[in-house]
Amino acid sequence: MARFRGFPVEAIEFLRELEDNNDREWFKANRARYEEHLRAPAAALGEDLSALGRPRLFRPWNDTRFRPGPPIKEQVGLAIGYEGAGGFYVELSLDGLLIAAGLHNPMPDQVERLRAAVDSGRSAAALTRAISRARAAGLELNEPDLVRTPRGYSPDHPRAELLRRRRLTVARRHELGSWLHRPQAGKRIRAELDAAAPLVRWLRERVGPPQRAAAASRAR
Numbered sequence: 001m002a003r004f005r006g007f008p009v010e011a012i013e014f015l016r017e018l019e020d021n022n023d024r025e026w027f028k029a030n031r032a033r034y035e036e037h038l039r040a041p042a043a044a045l046g047e048d049l050s051a052l053g054r055p056r057l058f059r060p061w062n063d064t065r066f067r068p069g070p071p072i073k074e075q076v077g078l079a080i081g082y083e084g085a086g087g088f089y090v091e092l093s094l095d096g097l098l099i100a101a102g103l104h105n106p107m108p109d110q111v112e113r114l115r116a117a118v119d120s121g122r123s124a125a126a127l128t129r130a131i132s133r134a135r136a137a138g139l140e141l142n143e144p145d146l147v148r149t150p151r152g153y154s155p156d157h158p159r160a161e162l163l164r165r166r167r168l169t170v171a172r173r174h175e176l177g178s179w180l181h182r183p184q185a186g187k188r189i190r191a192e193l194d195a196a197a198p199l200v201r202w203l204r205e206r207v208g209p210p211q212r213a214a215a216a217s218r219a220r
Contacts, residue, residue, distance in 0.1 A: 003047075004185075046078050086203035100169055102199055103169065110209075110210055117206040140170060141169075
């Protein structure tokens with residue numbers, strides 16, 4: 001597979017046209033452009049980043065049965081290493097290039113283990129270092145999900161702010177620019193994902209996948 005050389009200018013042109021023509025018939029007529037200018041470069045990027053985990057491209061169709069909105073996603077999204085315990089994400093849209101990592105949609109048992117690990121000073125020390133490294137690379141920690149610390153934890157807990165998070169992610173959105181169309185884009189993406197790698201590693205070691213999914217896997 002070809003290595004990632006940046007997203008072509010035509011990728012942005014396609015997304016602009018899609019915004020004005022978001023219907024299935026238009027997309028079907030322009031599917032070849034989507035495959036060449038968006039999906040193929042994203043797949044090449046995923047292959048280049050496969051050392052971080054298994055890459056997976058999201059389908060272009062929105063499921064409008066459960067979420068109202070346009071039928072076609074106005075972005076291309078690449079998930080890397082999401083096997084239920086945190087991973088990496090890259091998304092190109094007209095809003096820019098989003099680079100993110102962490103645990104975005106945890107199950108209740110994962111939230112419990114996350115809070116227990118944050119509560120423990122020993123395990124939390126590694127988390128604090130991981131977050132600091134991501135922040136030093138320009139990635140921002142997600143906002144707390146709760147107004148107060150969860151039940152069972154003191155409001156004066158030294159890591160109360162972290163305990164107020166059900167999700168734990170870091171992210172940065174880059175503005176669109178000429179850099180995105182050059183090979184340096186791959187280097188920038190990799191550098192920021194590498195900076196987030198200690199956080200993902202911590203989540204995999206301390207939180208792990210949902211117990212329900214693990215039980216289902218053992219039963220197969």
